[in-house]
Amino acid sequence: MMSAQETLISVRNLQLSFGPKIIQQEVSFDLKRGSIFAVMGGSGCGKSTLLRSIVGLLRPTAGQIMVGGEDYWAQPDDRRTAINRRYGVLFQGGALWSSMTVGENVALPLEMFTSLTPDEITELVRLKLGLVGMEHAIDLFPYEISGGMCKRAGLARAIALEPDILFFDEPSAGLDPITSARLDDLILSLRDGLGATIVIVSHELPSLLTIADDGIFLDAKTHRPITHGSPRALLDNCTIPEVTAFMHRSATIPSQTEQKAEQHV
Numbered sequence: 001m002m003s004a005q006e007t008l009i010s011v012r013n014l015q016l017s018f019g020p021k022i023i024q025q026e027v028s029f030d031l032k033r034g035s036i037f038a039v040m041g042g043s044g045c046g047k048s049t050l051l052r053s054i055v056g057l058l059r060p061t062a063g064q065i066m067v068g069g070e071d072y073w074a075q076p077d078d079r080r081t082a083i084n085r086r087y088g089v090l091f092q093g094g095a096l097w098s099s100m101t102v103g104e105n106v107a108l109p110l111e112m113f114t115s116l117t118p119d120e121i122t123e124l125v126r127l128k129l130g131l132v133g134m135e136h137a138i139d140l141f142p143y144e145i146s147g148g149m150c151k152r153a154g155l156a157r158a159i160a161l162e163p164d165i166l167f168f169d170e171p172s173a174g175l176d177p178i179t180s181a182r183l184d185d186l187i188l189s190l191r192d193g194l195g196a197t198i199v200i201v202s203h204e205l206p207s208l209l210t211i212a213d214d215g216i217f218l219d220a221k222t223h224r225p226i227t228h229g230s231p232r233a234l235l236d237n238c239t240i241p242e243v244t245a246f247m248h249r250s251a252t253i254p255s256q257t258e259q260k261a262e263q264h265v
């Protein structure tokens with residue numbers, strides 16, 4: 001039985017810098033199992049940098065990222081690699097390898113990190129593509145499918161190794177509102193069906209309001225988080241000017257015209 005309160009990752013007083021430039025400091029939050037956690041804030045405040053640090057791509061300049069009681073960045077490389085096996089990542093430019101079919105793209109992490117037989121891998125690839133409604137595209141190349149389908153294939157690849165925690169950086173960037181809404185449904189179904197916990201960076205407030213139940217708001221000016229909470233709670237209750245500006249600027253429901261701008265997913 002899943003505990004709603006179990007903390008999977010605890011970020012403590014994290015500081016992130018590039019050379020002398022501090023991007024964010026005093027970042028602390030707990031990621032609870034089963035939650036969809038939004039990292040919010042204006043452009044350039046350090047959302048992607050925070051994500052990169054949690055998944056092992058950027059060493060923080062201070063603070064800790066505790067994963068199941070282990071201080072992630074105090075671990076040797078091989079231990080960090082083992083912890084990373086629990087993560088599935090879909091980054092902004094999370095492009096598929098263009099010279100490989102969709103199926104081969106999804107098979108790649110299974111070939112690299114498991115000792116499964118080719119038949120077992122094919123079966124798993126079909127299963128993962130089925131979960132994102134893409135089984136029919138298994139033999140297609142990325143250039144033969146739409147942007148939304150590429151995102152879904154990227155998702156299938158991110159869940160190939162059955163991660164506990166999924167990290168999405170701007171998953172709906174470049175998608176029309178309908179395709180974006182379908183991606184939201186898919187993210188919810190991954191949480192509800194697979195029991196995954198999800199950390200999402202997004203500027204798309206309609207999407208965040210629909211799916212996220214917790215979050216943090218990073219401020220670019222003070223280089224610190226300025227509030228915590230679900231996007232809905234921040235929209236309804238937060239009176240901090242930076243937050244209300246962000247929330248109210250982007251809190252628009254897609255118009256009828258946009259909704260009609262159907263695109264093949």
Ligand SMILES: Nc1ncnc2c1ncn2[C@@H]1O[C@H](COP(=O)(O)OP(=O)(O)OP(=O)(O)O)[C@@H](O)[C@H]1O
Pocket residue numbers: 018023041042043044045046047048049050
């Ligand atoms: N490799 C790097 N070297 C130096 N500075 C960097 C590097 N990567 C990012 N930055 C800087 O760090 C800051 C935060 O960047 P980041 O991409 O994390 O912001 P963000 O909140 O995700 O932005 P956006 O919403 O526009 O994607 C920016 O000022 C950026 O220029």
